[in-house]
């Protein structure tokens with residue numbers, strides 16, 4: 001096994017793990033591999049080469065939403081976040097330390113979060129962060145490729161060459177952000193749906209007439225031209241047939257599906273009462289706090305590819321946003337992932353090269369929590385391989401195990417990225433519960449299995465029993 005004397009004076013003779021990409025998956029992978037005794041070289045191309053979405057040179061930068069999903073264990077993301085906590089995830093711990101109020105969601109101050117991950121990895125004696133674009137996959141493993149949905153074109157080409165598969169491209173969209181002071185507080189009200197959380201969202205109510213005008217203008221608004229290969233798919237996009245993630249559709253595409261699609265979707269008013277009228281509004285645009293200081297708010301569900309001028313015009317039709325100042329405009333971006341069922345097994349290990357692992361969005365595992373989880377597993381497995389142990393696969397009852405099984409075993413001809421959801425978990429015939437009760441049962445079962453799994457592989461770092469029971 002290769003060893004490295006160069007990572008730092010204290011890492012002589014440690015097996016070396018190389019990680020490509022210092023995003024959510026790569027940072028978690030690097031930290032876990034180092035925790036298990038490897039010397040890690042983490043290659044991050046920013047700021048020398050930027051992606052179209054990242055803005056900083058920080059590791060683990062969140063490019064869009066600042067929410068890691070619901071932290072409630074009867075939600076799929078919440079179950080996964082709890083598994084990560086049990087597994088001693090670095091990013092899960094840092095997220096908790098930089099949490100901002102967002103109801104039941106684990107939302108973070110994005111800069112505080114990224115700064116602390118960066119600081120932690122730079123100060124780790126067994127991790128060397130190298131700012132360089134990797135254009136070909138190193139021959140000497142173990143190597144973890146975690147270059148994300150915006151992996152540099154040269155690396156994509158190398159991946160295409162290596163795997164023999166063409167990368168699949170599709171669009172993803174980000175929502176605009178407005179400054180807190182520009183929201184008209186006499187027209188917006190603070191509340192979380194059904195009173196969950198502490199009034200963490202700012203809600204912008206619309207009457208039926210206001211809603212219909214908003215939808216009409218949204219449909220008619222001009223969209224930004226797409227560039228490069230994205231333009232090839234332009235026709236389909238404009239016709240609403242683009243290869244989008246269904247859950248991340250641009251709001252203008254969603255609005256084109258029907259007059260009330262938004263009122264039943266991202267602008268649904270359920271669980272909200274406008275204190276000025278004492279009634280439920282016809283529709284609501286929710287704003288979610290994006291930073292600890294509460295100076296920035298995300299327009300929830302409003303990811304868009306409208307021209308910037310059109311974003312201003314159309315979103316200002318919402319009464320509480322009539323003077324909105326845009327801190328960031330919505331955008332659409334390339335998104336890249338491998339045909340994983342052909343390329344990797346459930347240990348996230350290449351089917352072609354034992355010492356090559358993939359993690360993050362590139363594998364088709366969707367969502368911040370899922371990306372962190374895949375980084376955890378790739379880091380653990382690369383370190384195990386480096387020290388002569390076999391890679392492991394978390395049990396199928398865990399959300400982490402279920403996601404890894406999905407991306408390695410789905411039908412390759414129709415493979416699409418997948419985020420955590422209860423449908424992925426192995427069936428529980430003995431459980432006759434329904435709805436959230438069933439989810440709680442599945443979560444309890446999975447978390448128990450996760451603890452057993454961690455004990456089996458000698459990684460039971462967090463020992464507290466999670467706050468759910470498996471009756």
Ligand SMILES: Cc1cc2nc3c(=O)[nH]c(=O)nc-3n(C[C@H](O)[C@H](O)[C@H](O)COP(=O)(O)OP(=O)(O)OC[C@H]3O[C@@H](n4cnc5c(N)ncnc54)[C@H](O)[C@@H]3O)c2cc1C
Nearest residue numbers: 021023024025045064065134147148152155360361367368
């Ligand atoms: C525009 C956009 C919006 C998104 N919004 C959301 C959202 O709201 N919620 C959500 O859950 N997910 C969202 N996603 C998906 C999101 O990218 C992932 O959830 C998460 O960031 C992926 O983690 P990752 O580690 O795989 O990739 P990233 O976090 O992107 O990290 C990959 C890293 O690799 C680096 N890199 C790339 N190529 C190279 C190279 N050749 N050499 C060295 N370094 C390289 C990049 O600079 C980057 O730092 C969005 C994606 C995009 C593109």
